[in-house]
Structure formats: structure tokens, C-alpha cells
Amino acid sequence: MTAKDPLIIRDKDEMTKWSRFMKAQGSTIGLVPTMGYLHEGHISLVKEAQKHADLIVVSIYVNPGQFSPNEDLSTYPSNFEGDIDKLRSVHGGVDVVFNPFNLYDYGVGEGGETMKRGEEEKGEKVISCVESSKFGHETWIRVENLEKGLCGKSRPIFFKGVATVVAKLFNIVEPDVAVFGKKDYQQWRIIRRMVRDLDFGIKIIGSELVREHDGLAMSSRNVHLSPQEREKALSISRSLYEAKKAAENGERYCTKLRNYVAQTIQKAGGKVDYDEIVDQESLENVEVIQRPVVFCIAAWFGNVRLIDNMEINSLLFTKTKGKRRKQEKKVAIS
Amino acid sequence: MTAKDPLIIRDKDEMTKWSRFMKAQGSTIGLVPTMGYLHEGHISLVKEAQKHADLIVVSIYVNPGQFSPNEDLSTYPSNFEGDIDKLRSVHGGVDVVFNPFNLYDYGVGEGGETMKRGEEEKGEKVISCVESSKFGHETWIRVENLEKGLCGKSRPIFFKGVATVVAKLFNIVEPDVAVFGKKDYQQWRIIRRMVRDLDFGIKIIGSELVREHDGLAMSSRNVHLSPQEREKALSISRSLYEAKKAAENGERYCTKLRNYVAQTIQKAGGKVDYDEIVDQESLENVEVIQRPVVFCIAAWFGNVRLIDNMEINSLLFTKTKGKRRKQEKKVAIS
Structure with missing residues (x-):
């Protein structure tokens, strides 16, 4: 199979529309959520997803909701063009890269229209997802026990940010299957529990941790x-x-x-x-x-x-x- | 139109299967979530839903997740046969009554299969949704600001229970539209906010409060x-x-x-x-x-x-x- 250029979608509604159209044709959809700066670990998730679904969506979104103010949101590495190149080179390719600008800006309309993003600088770093406005994002998913230990101790808002953005991605992409790396073991367990407890009709696959040649876990x-x-x-x-x-x-x-x-x-x-x-x-x-x-x-x-x-x-x-x-x-x- | 007998579905998976089948045929689905013991207020929600969708699902489920131990879960009125009669008499009827036994029991399998309910007494009262087990339900949705005031003050777990069960129903029924009564004004606002913040692809309709002839709000x-x-x-x-x-x-x-x-x-x-x-x-x-x-x-x-x-x-x-x-x-x- 020759290299396949993924369709790049930046708008939520367009993403949902694409998924619904493809599902209406009888295709199944696999989602691989990432924060970009892809490495072999991510590629292994894509390959795993290919085993379970006809069409593959990779989301690339650095989620501000899971970073505390003192954490490394502003220095989190990114290389969008490099990511696309890597995905293009995967055997079988991916179908869509979903790369939204800001998943927490709902505009001003009652009920919240999605933001019209024509004006924004795409390269700009997002500082915070939650405006201190009474109309800002305020819905958070807590997986109350699993979120407490391990990384939850030193990163108290991390997993509520992760669970929430994953639920958003699930609702936008509406996949049949989603793949998560067991490198983020606690995250994987939390997502599985959330999917069970909220009755998401999505199969969650845990994919094995991938290491560098010398054993360092890829990150x-x-x-x-x-x-x-x-x-x-x-x-x-x-x-x-x-x-x-x-x-x-x-x-x-x-x-x-x-x-x-x-x-x-x-x-x-x-x-x-x-x-x-x-x-x-x-x-x-x-x-x-x-x-x-x-x-x-x-x-x-x-x-x-x-x-x-x-x-x-x-x-x-x-x-x-x-x-x-x-x-x-x-x-x-x- | 003559009286229509609704299909009664008690199993989550069967509910999702029905919805997906109907949507694949091009039908739109409207959901009216209720706790049963239906009155004219509920019927007005059904009529509102009929304006927005081809097929109507009414869920009847007394959600233990929204009752504190000191509240009236055990005395909440119910009359399932009477409810079905009332729904049968609505002009245009309803298509499905979704009446699950327990939405918080996931069985023992890893990843949580839905419960096999053959053995249970259907008439039995559910005491609590959350077993004190480390494998029990532990995922809750918080709409952090809107849940605080009004009823949230005296019923601190009420809205996390409501938001969570509504998300579950949304994921099980996968409706295009859902109708909520403005009688429960705060609930209606919370659901709208949750739907916006979690990007549910569902339109939420607020339906006007219905009163008895003397002005008492129906309840x-x-x-x-x-x-x-x-x-x-x-x-x-x-x-x-x-x-x-x-x-x-x-x-x-x-x-x-x-x-x-x-x-x-x-x-x-x-x-x-x-x-x-x-x-x-x-x-x-x-x-x-x-x-x-x-x-x-x-x-x-x-x-x-x-x-x-x-x-x-x-x-x-x-x-x-x-x-x-x-x-x-x-x-x-x-």
C-alpha cells in the first residue's frame, strides 16, 4: 500500500459529520487519542487500532485541562508536520487527523455553539482551558477512586482533565474502538472504568508499552x-x-x-x-x-x-x- | 392514529442495538428520561419530543445515584402498568419504554459486562447504586458551579447523580434529541451545560412546566x-x-x-x-x-x-x- 495522506479536520462538527457518514456506510472507526510529538509508541497504537477498525482517526491535541499551572503545558513538545509525516509512513495509513484548536471554547451563544476559529493564530500556545467566567467550561468527570493514587497524588487535576477530554473526544469522534497505551497504566484503567460506568458503547484496547532499544520507555x-x-x-x-x-x-x-x-x-x-x-x-x-x-x-x-x-x-x-x-x-x- | 403499544426494553445492549438499527434506517430518536409515575407534565415532554424526532424512547428508571440515604428513594411512587397505559394513550404514542433494572451493576468481568438480569425479582426495591466495593461504580460527572446552588445546597449529591445517569442514558440510547422539563429548572440547565462541555451530539429541549388546574406544579x-x-x-x-x-x-x-x-x-x-x-x-x-x-x-x-x-x-x-x-x-x- 502506498503512503496515504490523512484528512486533517480541525472543527468538531466536521469531525462528527465525517464519522457519522462513514458509519452510515458500514465502516467501523478506531480512535487513537494523542497529544502529538509522535514516536514509535504512538505508531504501535495506530497499528493496534488497525486490527480492530476499518478507519483510523488519530487526534492530536495538547489538552490544557490536564495540566496544573506549574506543569509543563507551555513547553510540551510539538511538531505537527513531523507527526503527519510519521502517520503517512505507517503501513495502511490513517484516515483522519483530528487537530482541534481549543476544545473548551464554546463561543457566547446560549447552549454554546462551537467556536468559529477562522481568526486565530494556529501556532499560538493555549494558556488555559478554563476561563474564569461563569459561562466557561465547568463539567468534569471524576473516576473517584482510581484517580487518587500514583500520578494522582502529585498531579491532583490530571485525571479529571484526562477523563473529561477523552469523553469529549469520544462524543465528537463517536468511535467503535479506542486504543490507549499501557505506558500510561493508570490512565488506561481510568478510561476503561469511565467507559464501563458511563456506558459508552466503545471498546477500549490497552496496547503494550514500547521501549527504546536500551529499555527507556518511549515518551x-x-x-x-x-x-x-x-x-x-x-x-x-x-x-x-x-x-x-x-x-x-x-x-x-x-x-x-x-x-x-x-x-x-x-x-x-x-x-x-x-x-x-x-x-x-x-x-x-x-x-x-x-x-x-x-x-x-x-x-x-x-x-x-x-x-x-x-x-x-x-x-x-x-x-x-x-x-x-x-x-x-x-x-x-x- | 390508534393506540400504540410501546416496545419494552430492559437490557442496555438491546436498547443500544435498537437505537443503532433505527438510526441506520434514517430515523431520528427523541429521549424523554423519567423516573416513572407519569403525569401530564411527563406527557407534555413526550409531545414535545414528538415535534423533534421520528421515534420516541421514554426511559423509566428511579435513579438511586441521585438520592442521599436520608431521602425518599424507598417511598418514591411507582406504577409501571399505569405508566404504560398513559403512554399508550398519547396521540402518536411512544416507540420504546426503556426500563432497566439497575444501571450501576456491571457484573464481575474485567471491563464490566452488563449484568445478566434473568434471576432478579423485578419488583424489588433497589437500596443503593454504589456497592462499597473497589470494583463498583465510581465515575461521576460534576457540573461544578451550576450544581452548587438552589437544590444543590440541601441535596449535595443530587446533581452529580442526575448528570451521571443522564450521561449513561445518552450513551445507551444514543438519541438525537432529549427533552427535559423546566419544572426541574436547575437540572435542565445542568444537563445543557454538561452536553455543551462534554460535546454530546444531542439537542436538549426545555419543555415548559405544567400545572394542575389550580396552579400546583405537577410532580x-x-x-x-x-x-x-x-x-x-x-x-x-x-x-x-x-x-x-x-x-x-x-x-x-x-x-x-x-x-x-x-x-x-x-x-x-x-x-x-x-x-x-x-x-x-x-x-x-x-x-x-x-x-x-x-x-x-x-x-x-x-x-x-x-x-x-x-x-x-x-x-x-x-x-x-x-x-x-x-x-x-x-x-x-x-
Whole structure:
């Protein structure tokens, strides 16, 4: 198949119209929501979406609703033309890039017409989504338990911003399927829970985390790491691998595993935001591994906050415990 | 047209399937969400919906998510067969009655399959929507400013319950249009705001409040009033009418209007929960009437909490001020 140029849609109503037209023809639609500055991780989401739907919509929108004032909204990297080039080169291509200017501006009409965007500078950075006006955006979706832990502790408005913008994208694009990366594990769980609890008729697919050749989890924010910071940041994935191996070899006590990872990252010069081993479904803390868990990490290297995670599946653990026990000395982590 | 028997659907997936099938045939769908025990007010919503859509779905579901533990969920009146009879007698009829058993039970499967309801007693009262389980319903929609005032003060979880169940119904029924009564003025505004802020592709129609022949606002809860309480409760609509007339005749000061209404209701034996004059759009308190406002009342008569409201449109006010000033003495309210 030759390279396919995606249709670029910037207007909400036009997006909905396109989707409804295509669905009326019998096509299914897969949505991949992104904030742009695409890398191989995003491309893997597109490829996953292609398995589940006839037509692919990739949204590129840096959502101001999920950034606190002290966070990196203004420096979040972007390269729209580069993104389009990358999407064009995906085998099978994508059909639409939905790239709205501002999803939180509703104009002044009663009931809220969508903004007429002819006048705006497209390159301009959006400062805040919520005007301090009594007619501004004020509807937020809270996934009350899942949003609290992990990233929710240091980023208290993050997940209400994520859940809300995803609901908006779902209502605008009306996809049959949407794909989210398990790199953002908590986000993926929150979206699944929201879809279940609000009865969205959309299938949510979790796509595996993609790593650089040296193990660093792919992230648009990696571009901000200096070469030295990047090298040090490898301590995250390396210690997670070691911890996972140790768990598979019989180390069930989370404190020990967590201390090992935290210390390794700290020794490398990172500042740990959290290191937690949690239930894969409820994201509640686990003391002793007895069921599928996921080891979640957030750590700062320089001014860059990185997240990573690794699933430890009890099935694997149970199956391989006997076999792997022999190797225990090789992966001692204390 | 002869009486039409509505199709009764109890399963979410079946409801969505029906809607999608009908929409694929080119039909538009209008939704009228109710909690049952239908009266003429509901029927007026159905008639309004008929003007805007080809096919009509009436949902009948007493939503536990909007009742606090101390409220009247367990005594909320119901009469399903009577409701069906009433809907059958509407000219043009309705196409579907969506009457789910429990919208908050997702079964145990990961990702949440809808409950298989074969075993349950249909007549059983639902006690609470939210099991205290970490896998229970935990997603709630907050319309953060509009939910605070009026009924939100004494019913703090009410509007998050309403907004959430309406979003669920929207996602299950996927209507083109939905009709809400302006009797529940704050609810209507909250739903409109939610629809705008979350980009639901659904048109929201506000339908005028319907009154009994003597002026009492129609409500399913009126059935709980004793004949004496019912007579006393007329003080609400009567004083609101007087206040509206006074405003149209030039009385712009809200304190005076509010005191008149509160005193009238109290003299009749009612207990005022709130009496407020607010902006029609933002629902913020108004001191002096200079733009369209709505006079909102909640009051208890016996164990029954009643709400009522009356719009005072500044346009009318401006237009009729000169003409009406002559009558001022007739409607002195101080």
C-alpha cells in the first residue's frame, strides 16, 4: 500500500459529520487519542487500532485541562508536520487527523455553539482551558477512586482533565474502538472504568508499552533529557526488570522490591515521585504479591518527570516459580 | 392514529442495538428520561419530543445515584402498568419504554459486562447504586458551579447523580434529541451545560412546566400530599404568580419579592428550603432584576418537598412596564 495522506479536520462538527457518514456506510472507526510529538509508541497504537477498525482517526491535541499551572503545558513538545509525516509512513495509513484548536471554547451563544476559529493564530500556545467566567467550561468527570493514587497524588487535576477530554473526544469522534497505551497504566484503567460506568458503547484496547532499544520507555518528554540524564534514566527500566525477575523467582514482599528500585534510581541521580506495586485492576497497594500486579514508577531526572511500569502476572509467577527458583542467586536484589 | 403499544426494553445492549438499527434506517430518536409515575407534565415532554424526532424512547428508571440515604428513594411512587397505559394513550404514542433494572451493576468481568438480569425479582426495591466495593461504580460527572446552588445546597449529591445517569442514558440510547422539563429548572440547565462541555451530539429541549388546574406544579411526589397539605401547598404557585406580576409592574428588588413569597408559604404552614431569584443561565443570585431571571422555590409541606419556579423575562418586563404600572396598586405585595 502506498503512503496515504490523512484528512486533517480541525472543527468538531466536521469531525462528527465525517464519522457519522462513514458509519452510515458500514465502516467501523478506531480512535487513537494523542497529544502529538509522535514516536514509535504512538505508531504501535495506530497499528493496534488497525486490527480492530476499518478507519483510523488519530487526534492530536495538547489538552490544557490536564495540566496544573506549574506543569509543563507551555513547553510540551510539538511538531505537527513531523507527526503527519510519521502517520503517512505507517503501513495502511490513517484516515483522519483530528487537530482541534481549543476544545473548551464554546463561543457566547446560549447552549454554546462551537467556536468559529477562522481568526486565530494556529501556532499560538493555549494558556488555559478554563476561563474564569461563569459561562466557561465547568463539567468534569471524576473516576473517584482510581484517580487518587500514583500520578494522582502529585498531579491532583490530571485525571479529571484526562477523563473529561477523552469523553469529549469520544462524543465528537463517536468511535467503535479506542486504543490507549499501557505506558500510561493508570490512565488506561481510568478510561476503561469511565467507559464501563458511563456506558459508552466503545471498546477500549490497552496496547503494550514500547521501549527504546536500551529499555527507556518511549515518551514525548524524552526529548527534553540531556544525554547524561537519559543515560541515568535507564535506571528506571533496568531496576524494574530486575525487580520483575526477582518477583518471578519468588520474592513476594513488595517493600523489598520497591526499596531496591527506589534506591537504584536515587543512586543514578533520579528523584522518585512514587514507586508502588499495585493491583492491576483496582490500583490499590499490594504488600505481598499473590495476584497480578503492576509495578509503577514516576521519577524526575533534571526537569523531566518520567513514568514507567511493568506488569507482574501471577500466572507467570505461579507457573515459573519452581523452574526459576534455581536462578535466584543471579538476581538477588537486596 | 390508534393506540400504540410501546416496545419494552430492559437490557442496555438491546436498547443500544435498537437505537443503532433505527438510526441506520434514517430515523431520528427523541429521549424523554423519567423516573416513572407519569403525569401530564411527563406527557407534555413526550409531545414535545414528538415535534423533534421520528421515534420516541421514554426511559423509566428511579435513579438511586441521585438520592442521599436520608431521602425518599424507598417511598418514591411507582406504577409501571399505569405508566404504560398513559403512554399508550398519547396521540402518536411512544416507540420504546426503556426500563432497566439497575444501571450501576456491571457484573464481575474485567471491563464490566452488563449484568445478566434473568434471576432478579423485578419488583424489588433497589437500596443503593454504589456497592462499597473497589470494583463498583465510581465515575461521576460534576457540573461544578451550576450544581452548587438552589437544590444543590440541601441535596449535595443530587446533581452529580442526575448528570451521571443522564450521561449513561445518552450513551445507551444514543438519541438525537432529549427533552427535559423546566419544572426541574436547575437540572435542565445542568444537563445543557454538561452536553455543551462534554460535546454530546444531542439537542436538549426545555419543555415548559405544567400545572394542575389550580396552579400546583405537577410532580410525582404530589401523591404524597394530604388534601389539607395540598391546599396549603398552593401558596407556592400563588405567591410566585403575585411576585411575577409585581416584578412585571416595576418591583425590581429581589429581597422584597423573596420575602413576600417566603412569608406567604410560611403562613400557609410550609417550611421554605430556599426562595431565590437567579440569572436564568448562570443560576447566580440576582439582587435587582435587570435581565431574565427565574424565581425558584423549594418548600416542605409535611414530609413532601416540592419545587416550583417562574421565569421573569426582562423583555416582557421592559415592554409591559409602562402599561402595567397603572395596575400597581392591585398587586401590592409588601
